[in-house]
Amino acid sequence: MKIDQASIIQLPKMLDQRGNLSFFEGNKHIPFDIRRTYWIYDVPGGEMRGGHSYSKNEEFIVALSGSFDIVLDDGNEKKTFSLNRSYYGIYIPNGIWRHMENFSTNSLAFIAASTDYNESDYVRDYSKYLSNIDAKS
Ligand code: TYD
Numbered sequence: 001m002k003i004d005q006a007s008i009i010q011l012p013k014m015l016d017q018r019g020n021l022s023f024f025e026g027n028k029h030i031p032f033d034i035r036r037t038y039w040i041y042d043v044p045g046g047e048m049r050g051g052h053s054y055s056k057n058e059e060f061i062v063a064l065s066g067s068f069d070i071v072l073d074d075g076n077e078k079k080t081f082s083l084n085r086s087y088y089g090i091y092i093p094n095g096i097w098r099h100m101e102n103f104s105t106n107s108l109a110f111i112a113a114s115t116d117y118n119e120s121d122y123v124r125d126y127s128k129y130l131s132n133i134d135a136k137s
Contacts, residue, residue: 001095003074006081009060018039022087024112030060030091032114032116039064039110043103050099053123058114061100062089066107073097075133097129 011029015023026034040049061070065082074096081090082102092098100109115121123129 001074001093003072003077003079003096005093006072006079006096008081008088009091011062020087024060024062024089026112030089030112032058032060034112035115036117037111037115038113039108040100041072041108043068043107044095045103045105047103048099048101049103049109053097053122053127053129054094054121055113055123056094056115056120057122058094059092060089061092062086062110064108064110066104067093068103068107069101071099071101075130077083079111097123 009024009025009030011022026032042048061083063083064086067082070081070083070090070092072081072092083090085091103109103121123132
């Protein structure tokens with residue numbers, strides 16, 4: 001997968017004096033069926049999360065609160081996306097190496113995933129990730 005297949009997706013925003021509301025639906029606002037959701041919170045200052053790729057799993061990540069950076073790497077090119085609003089997120093196709101960093105205090109990362117949790121879908125070794133890419137090209 002190439003990095004330019006990752007994209008920022010703007011979500012619907014229902015502006016309301018009572019408080020704003022945003023939402024997303026699988027296969028409508030994001031390009032896959034949602035199979036699983038998880039969230040990352042209480043990240044101590046300076047910590048990183050991620051540091052892996054998935055063979056099959058696709059994800060959509062929103063900063064529901066606070067801010068953090070998503071660093072993507074397709075083995076050829078690196079790109080950093082800063083998430084800091086709850087009305088947009090980033091779609092990350094499978095096959096892209098990523099990590100998350102620069103979490104602000106009280107940040108909350110919400111992730112929708114296309115597959116069940118499956119440890120064997122992870123590629124956690126960067127040199128293995130690169131050699132998988134070489135084998136495919
Ligand atoms: P991991 O995906 O390695 O965290 P990150 O990439 O965000 O740093 O997950 C951390 C731990 O949580 C790992 O032991 C697996 C477990 N886990 C589940 O059991 N189910 C899930 O859906 C997720 C995302 C993680």
